[in-house]
Amino acid sequence: xxxxxxxxxxxxxxxxxxxxxxxxxxxxxxxxxxxxxxxxxxxxxxxxxxxxxxxxxxxxxxxxxxxxxxxxxxxxxxxxxxxxxxxxxxxxxxxxxxxxxxxxxxxxxxxxxxxxxxxxxxxxxxxxxxxxxxxxxxxxxxxxxxxxxxxxxxxxxxxxxxxxxxxxxxxxxxxxxxxxxxxxxxxxxxxxxxxxxxxxxxxxxxxxxxxxxxxxxxxxxxxx
Amino acid sequence: xxxxxxxxxxxxxxxxxxxxxxxxxxxxxxxxxxxxxxxxxxxxxxxxxxxxxxxxxxxxxxxxxxxxxxxxxxxxxxxxxxxxxxxxxxxxxxxxxxxxxxxxxxxxxxxxxxxxxxxxxxxxxxxxxxxxxxxxxxxxxxxxxxxxxxxxxxxxxxxxxxxxxxxxxxxxxxxxxxxxxxxxxxxxxxxxxxxxxxxxxxxxxxxxxxxxxxxxxxxxxxxx
DNA sequence: CGGCATCCATTTTGATACTG
DNA sequence: CAGTATCAAAATGGATGCCG
Numbered sequence: 027x028x029x030x031x032x033x034x035x036x037x038x039x040x041x042x043x044x045x046x047x048x049x050x051x052x053x054x055x056x057x058x059x060x061x062x063x064x065x066x067x068x069x070x071x072x073x074x075x076x077x078x079x080x081x082x083x084x085x086x087x088x089x090x091x092x093x094x095x096x097x098x099x100x101x102x103x104x105x106x107x108x109x110x111x112x113x114x115x116x117x118x119x120x121x122x123x124x125x126x127x128x129x130x131x132x133x134x135x136x137x138x139x140x141x142x143x144x145x146x147x148x149x150x151x152x153x154x155x156x157x158x159x160x161x162x163x164x165x166x167x168x169x170x171x172x173x174x175x176x177x178x179x180x181x182x183x184x185x186x187x188x189x190x191x192x193x194x195x196x197x198x199x200x201x202x203x204x205x206x207x208x209x210x211x212x213x214x215x216x217x218x219x220x221x222x223x224x225x226x227x228x229x230x231x232x233x234x235x236x237x238x239x240x241x242x243x244x245x246x247x248x249x250x
Numbered sequence: 251x252x253x254x255x256x257x258x259x260x261x262x263x264x265x266x267x268x269x270x271x272x273x274x275x276x277x278x279x280x281x282x283x284x285x286x287x288x289x290x291x292x293x294x295x296x297x298x299x300x301x302x303x304x305x306x307x308x309x310x311x312x313x314x315x316x317x318x319x320x321x322x323x324x325x326x327x328x329x330x331x332x333x334x335x336x337x338x339x340x341x342x343x344x345x346x347x348x349x350x351x352x353x354x355x356x357x358x359x360x361x362x363x364x365x366x367x368x369x370x371x372x373x374x375x376x377x378x379x380x381x382x383x384x385x386x387x388x389x390x391x392x393x394x395x396x397x398x399x400x401x402x403x404x405x406x407x408x409x410x411x412x413x414x415x416x417x418x419x420x421x422x423x424x425x426x427x428x429x430x431x432x433x434x435x436x437x438x439x440x441x442x443x444x445x446x447x448x449x450x451x452x453x454x455x456x457x458x459x460x461x462x463x464x465x466x467x468x469x470x471x472x473x474x
Numbered sequence: 475c476g477g478c479a480t481c482c483a484t485t486t487t488g489a490t491a492c493t494g
Numbered sequence: 495c496a497g498t499a500t501c502a503a504a505a506t507g508g509a510t511g512c513c514g
Contacts, residue, residue: 030485030506032297035362035429037350037372038279038343044354048270048487055262064496073256075488080497090471104496111353111471118345119262125342126261129335130268138259148261205259247314247335254487254504272506288476299507304477328476
């Protein structure tokens with residue numbers, strides 16, 4: 027691999043030499059919400075064969091973007107995690123996500139797969155630091171068997187797969203409602219009102235939840 | 251083209267369905283510094299054949315990211331320009347560039363091509379809005395036959411191919427010096443001192459030039 | 475010069491079968 | 495599970511030739 031290079035002395039081109047191949051950025055996207063096992067990755071990325079997945083992971087390892095490690099005992103299952111360099115791809119991926127939210131994200135197509143983790147990353151993409159000024163809260167999201175937490179700390183957000191240690195508030199929401207929430211411009215308040223979501227915990231934390239995420243108004247590309 | 255899709259209801263995946271194919275983002279990068287002719291694009295992107303270039307351009311047109319138009323008379327030459335949707339890919343491309351500047355950009359490889367325009371986009375990538383507070387200035391850069399301008403206006407920057415209308419300052423610099431400047435962490439002041447660059451124009455504008463661009467400290471991916 | 479069509483060698487990928 | 499091996503289909507790169 028990686029014999030095919032753009033051969034340009036340009037930061038963008040060199041970055042794309044490393045992560046521009048098919049599936050690679052989506053692989054990084056998966057790892058951005060926490061370490062994942064080989065099988066988890068395969069299940070999240072339909073169409074990516076096991077051979078190519080193994081090759082991509084090896085490539086990311088060799089290039090210092092990810093590493094293979096083991097979960098702490100007693101689990102000990104092998105997982106893939108991002109290195110510091112890999113984690114720092116987050117701004118680029120979130121920028122791609124913001125563009126996509128604005129310019130591509132209408133209805134869910136009939137053949138399209140969906141995983142809750144993608145939306146959790148979406149929350150990070152539309153997080154508004156100014157709206158979170160002075161807020162310090164941990165939210166736990168439960169979506170169809172999966173659990174995520176988001177830790178807000180005065181303008182910063184950290185969102186990962188897994189349960190929160192000490193959640194200030196817990197939100198349970200259906201997969202479909204969640205998909206609609208970032209796909210069309212819905213809000214948590216609406217989801218709660220319609221019964222598609224339930225929430226419990228600190229009232230102040232829940233009250234501020236809505237303003238934290240500012241979905242860009244959707245636009246059509248065919249106009250301009 | 252574009253029969254190959256990730257089929258994921260995810261903003262990042264949908265974006266990559268549109269611009270994730272080989273060459274596409276580099277094509278957008280070229281157009282971010284202004285409209286370009288077919289031949290200009292071909293010359294900038296070595297390895298991209300005319301057939302694939304034509305196909306990619308059509309794809310960008312069909313998807314509403316670029317459009318084919320004509321330069322105003324008397325030129326009338328056909329050029330490709332970004333639409334609003336295309337322009338808005340800038341944050342994502344600049345994020346990729348910033349990552350590349352930090353994690354990939356050592357020495358220039360022997361086989362690597364280089365074009366001044368890439369560096370001009372690099373300036374945009376490392377532009378520090380806070381350092382430009384209260385500054386309103388237009389700079390013209392002359393690099394081996396090519397001319398670019400950067401218009402700074404209180405925290406915003408606009409950088410395009412072409413001469414400035416009313417430059418406050420003009421900087422002439424060699425292609426190699428420019429490459430070294432964004433590749434290794436050089437500054438304009440050093441380039442001027444070493445004679446690799448010349449500058450003229452408003453003294454205040456020139457004095458503030460250095461602080462405007464903050465190259466991230468280079469890091470090795472093999473450490474972490 | 476701009477741009478499309480064609481042919482062909484090489485890579486990349488997708489899907490599946492197979493092994494520890 | 496995790497990962498390899500294998501093979502068919504698709505995408506790419508490069509060279510040309512053509513046409514307005």
